[in-house]
Amino acid sequence: MPTATAPATVPTVPPATGRLSPAGVLRSEWTKLRSVRSTVWSLLALAVITVGMGALICAATVSRWSSSGPLERLHFDPTGRSLRGIFLAQLAIGVLGILAVTSEYGTGMIRATLAAVPNRPLVLAAKAAVFGAVALVVSEVVTFAAFLVGQSLLTSPVPHATLGQPGVLRAVAGGGLYLAVLGLLALGLGSIIRHTAGAISTFVAILLILPLLLQAFPASVQTALSKFLPLTIAGSMISVQQTADTFSPWAGFGLLCAYTAAILAVAGVLFVRRDA
Amino acid sequence: MIQAEALTKRYGDTLAVDDLSFEVRPGRVTGFLGPNGSGKSTTMRMIMGLDHPTAGRTMVNGRRYGDLGYPLREVGALLEAKAVHPGRSAYNHLWCLAQTNGIPRTRVDAVLQLVGLEDVARKRAGTFSLGMGQRLGMAAALLGDPGVLLFDEPVNGLDPEGIRWVRNLLRGLAAEGRTVFVSSHLMSEMALTADHLVVIGRGRLIADMPMAEFVAQSSRQFVRVRAPASTDLAGLLQRAGATVVPEADGALAVSGMAAPAIGEAAAAAGLVLHELSPQSASLEEAFMELTADSVEYRGDVPAGAVPDPTR
Numbered sequence: 311m312p313t314a315t316a317p318a319t320v321p322t323v324p325p326a327t328g329r330l331s332p333a334g335v336l337r338s339e340w341t342k343l344r345s346v347r348s349t350v351w352s353l354l355a356l357a358v359i360t361v362g363m364g365a366l367i368c369a370a371t372v373s374r375w376s377s378s379g380p381l382e383r384l385h386f387d388p389t390g391r392s393l394r395g396i397f398l399a400q401l402a403i404g405v406l407g408i409l410a411v412t413s414e415y416g417t418g419m420i421r422a423t424l425a426a427v428p429n430r431p432l433v434l435a436a437k438a439a440v441f442g443a444v445a446l447v448v449s450e451v452v453t454f455a456a457f458l459v460g461q462s463l464l465t466s467p468v469p470h471a472t473l474g475q476p477g478v479l480r481a482v483a484g485g486g487l488y489l490a491v492l493g494l495l496a497l498g499l500g501s502i503i504r505h506t507a508g509a510i511s512t513f514v515a516i517l518l519i520l521p522l523l524l525q526a527f528p529a530s531v532q533t534a535l536s537k538f539l540p541l542t543i544a545g546s547m548i549s550v551q552q553t554a555d556t557f558s559p560w561a562g563f564g565l566l567c568a569y570t571a572a573i574l575a576v577a578g579v580l581f582v583r584r585d586a
Numbered sequence: 587m588i589q590a591e592a593l594t595k596r597y598g599d600t601l602a603v604d605d606l607s608f609e610v611r612p613g614r615v616t617g618f619l620g621p622n623g624s625g626k627s628t629t630m631r632m633i634m635g636l637d638h639p640t641a642g643r644t645m646v647n648g649r650r651y652g653d654l655g656y657p658l659r660e661v662g663a664l665l666e667a668k669a670v671h672p673g674r675s676a677y678n679h680l681w682c683l684a685q686t687n688g689i690p691r692t693r694v695d696a697v698l699q700l701v702g703l704e705d706v707a708r709k710r711a712g713t714f715s716l717g718m719g720q721r722l723g724m725a726a727a728l729l730g731d732p733g734v735l736l737f738d739e740p741v742n743g744l745d746p747e748g749i750r751w752v753r754n755l756l757r758g759l760a761a762e763g764r765t766v767f768v769s770s771h772l773m774s775e776m777a778l779t780a781d782h783l784v785v786i787g788r789g790r791l792i793a794d795m796p797m798a799e800f801v802a803q804s805s806r807q808f809v810r811v812r813a814p815a816s817t818d819l820a821g822l823l824q825r826a827g828a829t830v831v832p833e834a835d836g837a838l839a840v841s842g843m844a845a846p847a848i849g850e851a852a853a854a855a856g857l858v859l860h861e862l863s864p865q866s867a868s869l870e871e872a873f874m875e876l877t878a879d880s881v882e883y884r885g886d887v888p889a890g891a892v893p894d895p896t897r
Binding site: 327331334338344345346347413420426427428429 | 637661670674688726
């Protein structure tokens with residue numbers, strides 16, 4: 311049992327000169343992210359899903375290649391095929407981005423955070439920067455791994471891709487970029503909604519329910535609107551062969567970045583205005 | 587030093603805090619009393635820059651919270667128990683707060699030791715009991731060695747030993763010249779800890795005065811007297827102008843006459859006294875009396891709607 315009078319005798323804090331620095335807030339957010347197990351588990355899930363699903367799909371492609379038609383063989387994109395795991399992995403990175411914010415609200419930690427750093431735009435920016443950097447590095451490593459594993463499984467007579475072929479490096483790197491930016495979009499949603507379940511539901515709705523809703527519209531409307539969906543943008547970004555009716559990979563990526571910037575801007579304004 | 591100036595917070599139609607002004611001075615424990623829902627926590631959150639006032643402002647050390655250079659080195663707060671990610675260790679919880687304000691690792695170790703959590707510092711906070719969570723909150727408040735401290739219900743969930751520890755800690759911090767502002771709904775605990783009181787009811791200031799004065803203000807003051815010849819003594823005191831009410835166990839509750847006067851009157855009459863003890867109303871009674879008055883005064887509260895401060 312500790313005794314009560316100690317504060318004067320314990321090591322004290324150096325005199326306070328100057329102000330909070332962005333570097334300290336960034337380091338703090340890095341400590342937060344790496345000190346909870348859910349981060350490790352989400353990133354592990356991201357890796358297993360992306361690489362594992364890519365491998366599975368490539369193996370399945372080989373086994374049923376003999377029964378595939380000439381048109382299918384003509385349009386076969388080995389790069390895009392090995393990166394299909396991204397469509398599932400995007401949920402893992404989204405959940406991680408959402409939790410980076412909502413776990414603070416769920417536990418009340420946000421009030422300790424904001425008492426330590428009253429500059430709220432700095433808090434949100436540091437969170438987004440640290441999460442974005444981690445998401446980008448992990449996503450790139452994971453997509454490259456998925457590509458390499460997938461291509462090694464695509465054995466003759468099935469064609470496989472190499473990074474030196476035109477458009478391949480762009481597609482593989484693009485997969486990682488897509489995941490990282492989508493994670494930031496999810497972080498912004500988490501900051502706006504503040505509740506884990508609500509934010510995840512919204513995120514899933516945007517990714518998966520929106521395309522289903524679109525199917526209720528006439529084909530011409532579907533064609534016109536579908537290219538604005540994140541899922542369509544993902545498809546274009548990870549493919550070497552491009553289809554009509556989609557934005558080019560970089561235009562699509564630009565649009566995704568614009569969505570994310572808009573959501574983070576709204577999140578920032580609400581973060582400053584609302585009570586914590 | 588904490589100042590609230592015409593502080594007002596409105597949620598929709600509800601005025602949670604209504605034109606509240608007070609000062610919390612260094613070197614003493616200032617108790618913040620009020621029934622549940624009276625606006626104590628809201629006021630504390632506004633002082634910490636977490637909630638935005640609808641009108642008015644709060645200042646800490648003469649500055650707005652957001653203008654403090656390193657907030658944690660000037661102000662520490664325990665606002666809610668277990669406001670910690672359950673998956674993060676106590677050490678990492680404190681370390682991520684310390685990093686923002688340039689506080690060294692040695693200080694993290696020091697506050698963990700101070701609150702007695704050094705042995706479980708690497709354990710996940712989710713495994714902590716409420717009392718351990720409360721200690722971790724205390725450690726976070728003390729992290730920057732701040733001169734101003736706010737505690738919202740700090741003894742919640744603590745065992746008697748923990749309660750005594752908090753009481754001594756708060757008194758020790760005030761004795762070092764720090765500003766200590768502590769809310770509680772436990773009147774008996776506040777009576778032992780606080781030197782000064784800020785009392786609010788329904789968001790408005792009811793009292794801002796020394797503890798002793800607050801209790802003395804209560805009308806329930808009397809002297810308990812025991813004497814073998816209690817009937818003679820009762821007659822004597824009544825003739826001297828006092829009001830005497832016999833108590834169940836034979837003691838006399840005397841009001842309207844101070845203890846020295848009673849003793850002198852008894853001595854002059856040659857009566858032996860076995861007890862002569864001034865009694866003041868408990869803080870709780872004084873508090874109930876005052877908040878009940880304030881609610882009656884407003885007149886817009888239906889009878890029975892007075893919040894129970896003991897809950």
